[in-house]
Amino acid sequence: MNGYIIWPKGDMRLYTCRVYKTLQEASDVAQERADFHHRPYEVRAVNETTQRIIKTIEPRRRK
Structure with missing residues (x-):
C-alpha cells in the first residue's frame, strides 16, 4: 500500500486516519x-521507508 497520512507532531495516540494518494x-x-x-x-509515508516522516507542516502565523 502506498500513500501518505497526516499526524499531529509528537502525538503517540492511535487514530483512524485517511490515506492520501498524493x-x-x-x-x-x-x-x-x-x-x-x-x-x-x-506528513508520513504509509509504506515502510528509511524516511517515514516526509515533512512537517507548521501553522501559519496570523496577522
Whole structure:
C-alpha cells in the first residue's frame, strides 16, 4: 500500500486516519489542520521507508 497520512507532531495516540494518494493532497490537508488546531502536523509515508516522516507542516502565523 502506498500513500501518505497526516499526524499531529509528537502525538503517540492511535487514530483512524485517511490515506492520501498524493503528497500534495496530504500536504494541503495537513496545512489546513495545522492552521485550525494551531499546532504542527507531520506528513508520513504509509509504506515502510528509511524516511517515514516526509515533512512537517507548521501553522501559519496570523496577522
